[in-house]
Amino acid sequence: xxxxxxxxxxxxxxxxxxxxxxxxxxxxxxxxxxxxxxxxxxxxxxxxxxxxxxxxxxxxxxxxxxxxxxxxxxxxxxxxxxxxxxxxxxxxxxxxxxxxxxxxxxxxxxxxxxxxxxxxxxxxxxxxxxxxxxxxxxxxxxxxxxxxxxxxxxxxxxxxxxxxxxxxxxxxxxxxxxxxxxxxxxxxxxxxxxxxxxxxxxxxxxxxxxxxxxxxxxxxxxxxxxxxxxxxxxxxxxxxxxxxxxxxxxxxxxxxxxxxxxxxxxxxxxxxxxxxxxxxxxxxxxxxxxxxxxxxxxxxxxxxxxxxxxxxxxxxxxxxxxxxxxxxxxxxxxxxxxxxxxxxxxxxxxxxxxxxxxxxxxxxxx
Amino acid sequence: xxxxxxxxxxxxxxxxxxxxxxxxxxxxxxxxxxxxxxxxxxxxxxxxxxxxxxxxxxxxxxxxxxxxxxxxxxxxxxxxxxxxxxxxxxxxxxxxxxxxxxxxxxxxxxxxxxxxxxxxxxxxxxxxxxxxxxxxxxxxxxxxxxxxxxxxxxxxxxxxxxxxxxxxxxxxxxxxxxxxxxxxxxxxxxxxxxxxxxxxxxxxxxxxxxxxxxxxxxxxxxxxxxxxxxxxxxxxxxxxxxxxxxxxxxxxxxxxxxxxxxxxxxxxxxxxxxxxxxxxxxxxxxxxxxxxxxxxxxxxxxxxxxxxxxxxxxxxxxxxxxxxxxxxxxxxxxxxxxxxxxxxxxxxxxxxxxxxxxxxxxxxxxxxxxxxxxxxxxxxxxxxxxxxxxxxxxxxxxxxx
Numbered sequence: 001x002x003x004x005x006x007x008x009x010x011x012x013x014x015x016x017x018x019x020x021x022x023x024x025x026x027x028x029x030x031x032x033x034x035x036x037x038x039x040x041x042x043x044x045x046x047x048x049x050x051x052x053x054x055x056x057x058x059x060x061x062x063x064x065x066x067x068x069x070x071x072x073x074x075x076x077x078x079x080x081x082x083x084x085x086x087x088x089x090x091x092x093x094x095x096x097x098x099x100x101x102x103x104x105x106x107x108x109x110x111x112x113x114x115x116x117x118x119x120x121x122x123x124x125x126x127x128x129x130x131x132x133x134x135x136x137x138x139x140x141x142x143x144x145x146x147x148x149x150x151x152x153x154x155x156x157x158x159x160x161x162x163x164x165x166x167x168x169x170x171x172x173x174x175x176x177x178x179x180x181x182x183x184x185x186x187x188x189x190x191x192x193x194x195x196x197x198x199x200x201x202x203x204x205x206x207x208x209x210x211x212x213x214x215x216x217x218x219x220x221x222x223x224x225x226x227x228x229x230x231x232x233x234x235x236x237x238x239x240x241x242x243x244x245x246x247x248x249x250x251x252x253x254x255x256x257x258x259x260x261x262x263x264x265x266x267x268x269x270x271x272x273x274x275x276x277x278x279x280x281x282x283x284x285x286x287x288x289x290x291x292x293x294x295x296x297x298x299x300x301x302x303x304x305x306x307x308x309x310x311x312x313x314x315x316x317x318x319x320x321x322x323x324x325x326x327x328x329x330x331x332x333x334x335x336x337x338x339x340x341x342x343x344x345x346x347x348x349x350x351x352x353x354x355x356x357x358x359x360x361x362x363x364x365x366x
Numbered sequence: 367x368x369x370x371x372x373x374x375x376x377x378x379x380x381x382x383x384x385x386x387x388x389x390x391x392x393x394x395x396x397x398x399x400x401x402x403x404x405x406x407x408x409x410x411x412x413x414x415x416x417x418x419x420x421x422x423x424x425x426x427x428x429x430x431x432x433x434x435x436x437x438x439x440x441x442x443x444x445x446x447x448x449x450x451x452x453x454x455x456x457x458x459x460x461x462x463x464x465x466x467x468x469x470x471x472x473x474x475x476x477x478x479x480x481x482x483x484x485x486x487x488x489x490x491x492x493x494x495x496x497x498x499x500x501x502x503x504x505x506x507x508x509x510x511x512x513x514x515x516x517x518x519x520x521x522x523x524x525x526x527x528x529x530x531x532x533x534x535x536x537x538x539x540x541x542x543x544x545x546x547x548x549x550x551x552x553x554x555x556x557x558x559x560x561x562x563x564x565x566x567x568x569x570x571x572x573x574x575x576x577x578x579x580x581x582x583x584x585x586x587x588x589x590x591x592x593x594x595x596x597x598x599x600x601x602x603x604x605x606x607x608x609x610x611x612x613x614x615x616x617x618x619x620x621x622x623x624x625x626x627x628x629x630x631x632x633x634x635x636x637x638x639x640x641x642x643x644x645x646x647x648x649x650x651x652x653x654x655x656x657x658x659x660x661x662x663x664x665x666x667x668x669x670x671x672x673x674x675x676x677x678x679x680x681x682x683x684x685x686x687x688x689x690x691x692x693x694x695x696x697x698x699x700x701x702x703x704x705x706x707x708x709x710x711x712x713x714x715x716x717x718x719x720x721x722x723x724x725x726x727x728x729x730x731x732x733x734x735x736x737x738x739x740x741x742x743x744x745x746x747x748x749x750x751x752x753x754x755x756x757x758x759x760x761x762x763x764x765x766x767x
Contacts, residue, residue: 173723245723274677275720319720343721361721 001065002089003037007081007100009057013044014075016055016228019201021071022048032068032110033075035088037061045118046071051198052119053205055228060085068110069096077105119231121222123215127161127188131206131225137168137179138203140356143325145196146172156193156235158242161214163187169242170196175322175360176242176345177329190216193239198232205230246359247345250338252314254282254289254307255351258335261289262327264303268293269320271301277317277363280346282339284309289337293320316342317363326358371493376540378485378494378516379608381523382465382501384458384478385511385532389420391457392447394509403444408434413624413705417449421532452750454478457510464504468497473608481520483608495537502535518543519604525554543602548575555599562589574600617653618661618710619643626665626703633694633704640709641690643751645683646743649736653714654679658686660693661708669706670697679714684735686711 014033022030027049034045043056067090077098078086086100090109098105138157146154151173160167164187167180202223206212212225216234223230265278272278272293281290287309292302316339326348327335334351342365348358384390388406393399403423408414414434419441426441437444458477465472471483484497492500498514505512515526517538525547526536538546552574553563569588571577578601585593598604619640627633637660648654656679661671672693680686690709698704719732745754 171723174720176723240724277720345723359723361723364719364721 001035001037001067002062002087002091003035003042003059004062004085004087005042005057005059007078007083007086009059010086011075011078013042013055013057013227014071014078016205017044017046017053018071018075019205020046020048020051020053020230024048029068029110029114030116031071032115033071034066034068034112034115036066036112038064045115047116047118049116050195050233051201052116052231053228054118055226057227063091065090066112067096068112068115069107070110073107074098077107119220121215121217121220121231123217123222125188125190126213126215126222127186127190128211128213129161129166129183129186131209131212133166133181133183134212135203135207137166137181138199140179140329141168141170141177142196142200142203143329144170144172144175144177144358146170148172153193153235153237153239155196156239157196157199158193158239159191159199159214161186161188161190163189169239171240171242171245173361174319175326175358176245177326177359178242178246178357180355190214192216192221193235193237194221194232195235198230202230202232245345246357247338247340247347250311250340250347252282252284252309252311252339253336254309255334255336256289256305256307258327258330258333261305261335262324264291264305265320265324265327268301268303269324271295271299272320273298275319277365278320278323279315279317279365280337280339281315282307282309282313282337284311284313314339314342316346317365318346318360319363322360326360330358331356371495371539374486374493374495374540376485376518377605378483378497379518379520379523380482380484380494380498380501381515381517381520381527382461382480382482382505383513383515383524383527383531384461384505385513386418386420386424387458387478387510388418388449388454389423389447390510391450391454393420394457395453396447399445403428403441404447405434405437405441405444406447406449407437408624409446409448411624413622419444450750452747456747457508460508461505461510461512464501464508467504468501471608481523481608495535495539498535498537502533517602519602520606520608521555521599521604522547522602524556525550528554544575544578547578547600547602548573550574552577552600555596557592557596565589578602615714616659616710616712617644617647617655618659618708619647620661620706620708622706623704626705627707628701628703630700633698633700633707634691636707637690637694637709638687640707641686642683642755644709644711645681645686645739646746648681648711649740649743653711654681655711655714656680657711657713658689658693659708659710659712660690660697661706661710662694662698662704663706665703665705667705671708672696675713680711682732682735682739684739 017033030048036043040058040061041056042059045054081100084101089097095106096109141157154172158169164182164184166183169178206225209225212223215222219234221232221234268291273295276293276295279292287306288304289307290304294300330348332350336349336351338347342362345359345361350356389404392404392406404420405416405423407417416430416432416434416437418430419428423441423444428437428441454477462474465480465482469482469484472480474480484494494516498516502512502514511533513527513531513534515523515536517523517526518540522538522543526538529536552558552566578597580597582594585597589596656676657673659671659673663669674689674693742754
């Protein structure tokens with residue numbers, strides 16, 4: 001194989017497939033990027049067996065063929081090169097010669113015939129979504145995705161597409177984030193749980209595309225955008241029924257300026273070390289929300305934030321990181337905090353509208 | 367009873383003190399030991415001490431806290447019994463149950479001692495002296511014996527319970543405190559030991575009456591800051607309510623070894639055992655602490671300790687054992703002989719807990735872990751400390767040898 005590609009196009013293709021590179025040392029072949037050249041196109045592939053990514057770039061093909069090159073090394077080399085045509089030549093068996101301007105590299109290649117075949121998925125249903133909407137929603141709900149592998153279903157994002165509507169839900173059992181947006185042009189109906197990391201990767205990679213198509217097969221999901229195909233496994237099992245977790249009512253509601261609240265949380269959290277909780281106390285009469293934190297042997301902090309309250313005075317405590325996440329990703333300049341009791345979940349939502357709900361479980365104080 | 371008496375119109379406090387409790391339990395469980403000198407405590411061959419001696423053994427001059435070797439010399443025919451704390455606790459619980467059937471206002475001060483507030487409030491409430499008699503009857507029915515003091519304060523009730531041991535009931539009716547206390551030796555007052563007594567004796571003070579007559583200035587001079595308090599108690603003035611004890615600041619356990627231990631394979635299980643006992647006591651007291659301390663005493667009696675603060679309060683051995691094993695390495699290197707090993711937890715606060723949306727979750731796991739630990743506690747209470755435990759990999763200890 002001998003190909004020449006513009007350095008920029010080559011780097012973009014490598015950066016895309018690099019998200020599928022495996023760090024598993026037991027299967028060294030998976031640390032490589034598979035390249036195959038024919039016609040005027042070079043196809044790049046990578047897989048860690050969880051996800052498989054394929055993309056392509058146009059180039060000048062002198063000799064068609066295929067090879068597997070250590071992915072991270074190749075990407076690092078291309079990134080370091082000046083903007084010019086890059087030639088990759090594997091006519092000498094077992095190695096690839098990379099030249100660009102005055103620079104030349106020779107790196108050992110891996111056996112292309114050992115590389116896993118790219119999955120051939122035939123989606124039963126598919127839907128096309130505007131990328132900007134998809135990206136924003138994934139960014140919001142992915143904060144609540146669980147990192148705990150002992151409950152695999154919670155490491156995923158539940159994606160529900162209904163006619164005119166896209167919904168994503170994630171929970172790590174301490175908080176639950178539900179985001180719903182209206183998308184007029186959508187008419188399909190799909191529902192599946194996709195690993196949170198794959199969703200985040202797709203959201204990052206598809207950033208430049210106008211739209212992306214999501215194809216759903218029995219065990220896999222295929223994201224297609226521009227030249228790229230991103231295949232991930234689906235997570236088996238049933239996602240918790242989030243609707244019944246959402247409180248139907250509240251006894252206290254406080255509307256607060258999101259920016260002010262966020263800054264106050266960041267300040268007071270400095271005294272919430274060792275996982276010490278953040279206490280919130282709403283005084284309806286004084287129109288304040290008092291935030292405070294105390295850590296034994298460290299110190300304490302407190303701050304009053306002006307709010308527009310409704311209902312009863314209440315005191316509740318949350319993990320400061322979870323609260324900070326929720327307020328950061330909430331929408332709008334003003335948000336509402338709704339609370340029922342110190343041991344029931346609190347809810348953050350935009351002061352107006354209800355497309356976004358962030359529910360968080362409190363910390364029971366000793 | 368033909369005596370006539372005035373209505374008890376003051377506070378009524380009963381102090382219940384079990385007679386030779388551990389030895390009495392052994393005699394209850396071993397009928398053929400009844401009437402014979404029984405000593406509960408460490409064996410005479412090691413460094414043990416007498417925990418309790420039966421009244422038969424006390425006649426030979428054996429008393430609590432006496433080195434076992436000395437006790438064996440004084441009473442060569444004694445029956446020696448190793449302490450079975452689980453069994454004592456079980457009977458102690460039954461005694462406390464009896465006490466609580468008379469009033470909820472019971473303050474247990476140790477395994478064999480408690481105060482009750484039996485102040486008659488309504489006209490039909492029994493006289494405190496009658497309550498004491500009824501309690502003794504119930505304890506007798508258990509097969510054990512107790513002595514009781516009835517008075518208007520904890521201090522006087524405690525002195526009274528000690529007045530006629532064993533199986534006595536001493537009633538100091540309201541107004542009789544001074545005549546009862548005045549002739550008593552100063553050592554009758556809890557807190558006055560031999561050294562304080564000799565300091566007082568040097569000042570010519572031998573009885574509580576003399577002590578009660580001291581002015582505050584002299585009391586401060588003789589006894590320091592707690593002098594005035596001691597003088598008030600000697601006069602029978604003590605309004606501490608039943609139930610008010612010192613709040614617990616730390617829970618700890620230590621063990622003195624018959625022969626010094628040197629190997630990790632000996633230290634590790636001993637420390638693990640101490641931490642498990644402390645965890646069990648924490649749970650019983652519904653306490654969780656953040657500060658863990660390991661104490662070691664070397665063969666030459668030098669004592670060292672190391673402490674650490676955990677991220678959050680705990681009452682679980684799953685968290686205490688690793689901390690203990692970690693700490694001991696800071697103050698001890700394998701090979702050095704240890705005569706004592708101790709482990710304690712302090713810095714109490716109820717644990718804050720992140721609540722969960724679903725089960726099972728990490729918080730529930732913790733709950734499960736607690737349920738497991740509590741079940742183990744119950745098994746140990748019924749069948750003894752060694753009845754159940756966690757398995758350990760054998761090669762772990764072999765590696766260290």
